[in-house]
Amino acid sequence: MEQKKRDGSFYINPYLGGVLLGLVLFATYYVTGRGLGASGAVKSTVVTTVHAVAPEHAHKSGYYSQFLSDDISPMSNWLVFEVLGVLAGAFLSGTLYGRLKFKTEHSPKITSRRRLIFAVAGGMLFGVGSQFARGCTSGAALSGMAVLSASGIITMMAIFGSAYLFAWIFKKLWI
Amino acid sequence: MTGPLIPMELIPEAWNNVIALLLGMGFGFALEASGFSSSRKIMGTFFGYDFVVLRVFFTAAITAMSGIIYFDFMGWMDASMLYINPYYVTSAIVGGVIMGFGFALGGFCPGTSFCGVAIGKIDAMFFSAGLFLGIMLFSEMYPLFSTLYNSENLGGIKIYEMLGMKRNLFAFLLIVAAVGMFYGAAFVEKKVTKVEY
Structure with a gap:
């Protein structure tokens, strides 16, 4: 064990x-x-x-x-x-x-290089989005839910809803 | 002692950074030990092969929420002193949608990418570099966004106030919904083909 x-x-x-x-x-x-x-x-x-x-x-x-x-x-x-x-x-x-x-984790269907390019793109989008929403998954969504803030819960739903949609569009990156 | 301690001035300011470091360690440990340093494990929630994100996220949210409501009820903490993020209607939704797009491409969110960085994930390091660039991009282009960013401010409004509900009823329904999702997740996981990662 x-x-x-x-x-x-x-x-x-x-x-x-x-x-x-x-x-x-x-x-x-x-x-x-x-x-x-x-x-x-x-x-x-x-x-x-x-x-x-x-x-x-x-x-x-x-x-x-x-x-x-x-x-x-x-x-x-x-x-x-x-x-x-x-x-x-x-x-x-x-x-x-x-x-x-030290490792680049990626789906066997894509190269490490592709994974890293999309990682930077994803990070940039998260950076921009977190400024609009005044916080990210931690500061806006999770912390917001704990105090039942409208901003936090709406942001959380927007993040997960859009992530579901885009994850399926970009399915090949992951599975 | 009645919380929140620092706003009540029960802890000297000098301790602030030490406390930040300790709480951050707990945060990082809980995330990494749950598997949030792996982008493919995180993405499992969106494809149904591993719902760890859903389980950890909602368990954490209802645990913290219940703690706050309980301490407030017992008079051990003044919940009205807690900081509530102001709700700028469109900006919050636009930001959330952009972040969701970033999530689907990058496989991390900021906090989880730091966990990946800490254990040597190179993709997490690139994601974090992207975060830096993205925030800089937003700042440089701020004049373009400032109207949207500053419009429709509803202040630190609570979700139950917006819905015209009592706090405890909403909290109870949230817990029921979370438990329902946990059962749903277990059901879906059984149906979906496992993905090796």
Whole structure:
């Protein structure tokens, strides 16, 4: 059993995983008054990067400037530390269950190259969409559902509904 | 102690980042251990060969929701102090549809892609790079989107208020719907041909 657990194929029961995730989310609300997030940390990174490379441009931009203030760097954002934690926690789990490995995972019907091109495209779309919706699957959909926010639940339905449709259109990428 | 602790100023600000790191670790561990570092496992939900996303996502949502309602009822937390994302009607739907498209092409969402990055998935690294580019693209093109982005703000409205329902009734119906979906998922999984990944 121990051997089997460490060969990378073992996942915890999804309902146990869900309860764990739910308790973490609940604890986040109890302690901070806000939910979890993911895309917000990337936004902070983008704002910091652009601000470092072209400070004038960042201050003039209608979007970046909303997240810049003089005394606090956008990188010191709560979500950036949270995402560093996500990386550490996932690394810990990957170590525990023997999943650490450099690998491009893709369907046998497509090449790694094709997979990577579509991964970048998918990431870009997610990046754009998460700005419109003011959060991604974590910050808008999951955290929103926990507090029954209309925005979160509507965004969740839009994400999953459209993902179902497009997944079937691009079925060849996956199965 | 009555929560939420930081807005109630029961925890000094200095602890903020340490708490963020610890909660993030729990988040990352739960996602990775459930299998969210694999895009093909995630995509199983959309083709019916593995409903792990549906199970984990809805179990987590109803667990956290029930915890919040219970703590609020017991007076251990003031739920009215919790942050609610403002609902900009069209922008939220447009954003959700674009994200769904990205999900179908990329096989990850931002949080799960970070889990993939942490265990060495190269496709997850490319997805994360795409996220960076996408957010930059949005920011640079913001003047074009700003009207849509800022229109129809209904504020931090709750779904049950919008539907004119009582909170606890809606929460109960959501739990029933989730359990119904869990049974449905198990039924579909049995019918669908297994996909090796």
